[in-house]
Amino acid sequence: MRDVTPDNITEVFTGYFGPDTDPRFKEVMGALARHLHAFTKEVGLTHDEWRAGLKAMEWAAEITTPERNEFVLMSDVLGLSSLVDMVNSHPGATSSSVLGPFHVSDAPPIAMGADLKGDFEGEVLLVQGQVRDLDGNPIPGAKLDIWQTAPNGLYSSQDPDQDIMSFHGLMTADEEGRYAFTTVRPVEYTVPTDGPVGQILNAAGRHPWRPSHLHFIITADGCRELVTEVFPEDDPYLDQDTVFGVRRDLVMSYEPQPAGTFPEGFDLSGKVDGAWSKVNFDFKLLRR
Amino acid sequence: MRDVTPDNITEVFTGYFGPDTDPRFKEVMGALARHLHAFTKEVGLTHDEWRAGLKAMEWAAEITTPERNEFVLMSDVLGLSSLVDMVNSHPGATSSSVLGPFHVSDAPPIAMGADLKGDFEGEVLLVQGQVRDLDGNPIPGAKLDIWQTAPNGLYSSQDPDQDIMSFHGLMTADEEGRYAFTTVRPVEYTVPTDGPVGQILNAAGRHPWRPSHLHFIITADGCRELVTEVFPEDDPYLDQDTVFGVRRDLVMSYEPQPAGTFPEGFDLSGKVDGAWSKVNFDFKLLRR
Ligand SMILES: [Cu+2]
Ligand SMILES: [Fe+3]
Ligand SMILES: [Fe+3]
Structure with a gap:
């Protein structure tokens, strides 16, 4: 033209x-x-603003590595990653939510009732639930790839003091689609702020925090894969997740349990003296 | 939330x-x-499409250097760079157009009537005109930073066989705002196609060509800087510039001149035996 x-x-x-x-x-x-x-x-974008945008991309390019992808983070804090999750969610199924950069492939298989807490400090948390389809039928043998932060706020891949498979496990749901494991509460953490995304958050007057969460990737034959996170309702950042990952149906609660009531059937059974907490969370998968 | x-x-x-x-x-x-x-x-952007977009950014990051900026090129082929030029143009002034990646700083000063052709092959082209303000008043002493491709389609910065200042010059307009120099016709060229932008152009069924053009950056005291290009009306890619740089007021014409008519007052005067061509192009700058 x-x-x-x-x-x-x-x-x-x-x-x-x-x-x-x-x-x-x-x-x-x-x-x-x-x-x-x-x-x-x-x-009416000015040349200076256009150049500032390009500088942000160039800076992102400089600091992006296989372990730390500033372009994904840019998409996250703009709400794009979450929006892609949402427009691809099926209304009846459990919402998907950001994968994040801290997933480790080939997590070790863990048995029903296994423990992820190990020697870490903190109250025992028992997490359990059922994987079902949209009609409410259990999905036996569904695989749950589970990961979370240690109590210091770091994922194993960020923390030289943790084994790379610390707080990572791959559980197979039982005949009734049930899963159950013990751990400690994950904690809130910040996205990296030493690059252009940090500069944007700062200029916007935004904090870099994410509410604490448990990550899950759930797969089962004939079902659509579900990548998601679940968040405790009492987290201070629940209403201000900097990457927009919270959905109403992904909010769960810690139910406090008195000392001496920890059940049988867990690796930690007989070893929990004090108070503990419980989370019940069921997942609904879409059949293809 | x-x-x-x-x-x-x-x-x-x-x-x-x-x-x-x-x-x-x-x-x-x-x-x-x-x-x-x-x-x-x-x-309804899918996760696969979102990942493809991120892969394009990551690939752009890998190949971007100070000399070759794939992010700028991405902006160019999406029409963003040209749109920024247009929304910042003043309606009465000469349109601005993409700077491109081939500008070299500190071009050597050249005198009125100087020659950029040197020993390169091709018909002599005489380019002349006047720099004026929006009221039609000449702007004496306006500086014109001029650059273009050699006949092989390469800018000096791309071509180890050219001196880095080949086809680059900084001319000062005379008391009447006039400029004049000789050169050869610039030629059409392609943007780089060995990165994600090339892949996008290919998938879109688009060619990577730009119509031939002369680049100018014109500055004068009290005036807004003008970064622009001028294009010959007979260029085969005039209607399909892959970076959307052509504007109606930036189109000029080569006027063929018979042998033996080359004028006095140029470095090449007395040395042009054959036919030559002439371009008249005036610039209008916005006073601040
Ligand atoms: Cu829009
Ligand atoms: Fe996380
Ligand atoms: Fe050019």
Whole structure:
């Protein structure tokens, strides 16, 4: 086009697509360009602001490694990652929520009633529930890949003092789709703030905290994989998760239990003297 | 928010801004998030597509260097760079157009009538014109930073066989705001296609070509800097510039001149035997 204008640029852009372009590619790229064009026009983006955006990308490029991806974090704090989770959630199923960067592949299998707490300090937390389909039928043998922070707020992959598989386990649900394990309460933590995302949060007057949570990836034959997190209702950051991961159906509660009531059937049975807490959380998976 | 939904996520995002946030930062980031959220919802972006977008950013990060910035190129082929140029252009002034990655700082001063062609092959091209303000008053002493491709399609910074200042010069306009120099016709070229931008262009069925052009950065005391390019009307890619740089007022024409008519007052005067061409192009700068 020899006469590109702010009014026709989106049209010119879509006019450049070749005749054999994949229709979905065209739809996604065309919409991306249209919304970015609308943004640029609406705010009258200046050259300095455009350059500041590019500087943020260049800085993100410099500090991104296989272990620390600043582009994913940028998507997280803009709410994009959570929005992708939400638009791909099925209304009847348990909501998905951000995977985050701290998942470790090949977690060790753990048996029903196993313990993740080990020698770490803190009150024993018993977590249990059932994996069902949308009709309420249990899903026997569902696999639950479980991980969380240690009491110091660090995941094993961040903490040289932890074994890499500390607070990680892969549990197989029983014949009734039930799972149960012991651990300690996960704690709230901050996203990394030493890059452009930290600078953006700071300029926005936002804190970098996430509410504490237990991570789960749940898979079962014939079901859609569920990547999610569950959050305690009494967490101070529940209403201000900096990556927008909380959904109403992912909120659970710690139920305090008096000393001397810890049940049989757990690795820790007979070893819990004081008070402990319990979480009941059921998952609903979508059958494909 | 413990109940983030696709409907309220933009509101939740803007609700996170602190009370002391700079209002312009809030406006720009709020609008960016709103348009990206709208895009994500409109197309129902899948996790695979989200990951493909992140892979493109990671690949761009890997190949970006001070000399080759894939993020700028991404902005260019999406039409964003040109749109920023357009929304910041003043209607009465000459349009601005993309700076591109090939500008070299500290170009050598060249005198009125100087030659950039040197020993390169090709018909002599005489380029001349006047720098004026919006009222038509000449701007004496305006500085014109000029650069272009060699006949092989390469800028000096891309071509080990060229001196780094080949086809680069800094001219000072005369008392009447006039400039004049000789050169050869610049040629069309492609943007780099060996990164994610090349992959996107390919998937879109788009070519990577830019129409040929002369680059100018024009500065003068009391005037807004003008970064622009001018394009010949007979270029085959004039209507399909892959970075959307062409504007109607930036199109010029090569006027063919018979042998033996080359004028006095140029470094090449007396040395041009054959036919030559002429370009007249005037610039209008905005006074601040
Ligand atoms: Cu939009
Ligand atoms: Fe986490
Ligand atoms: Fe160029």
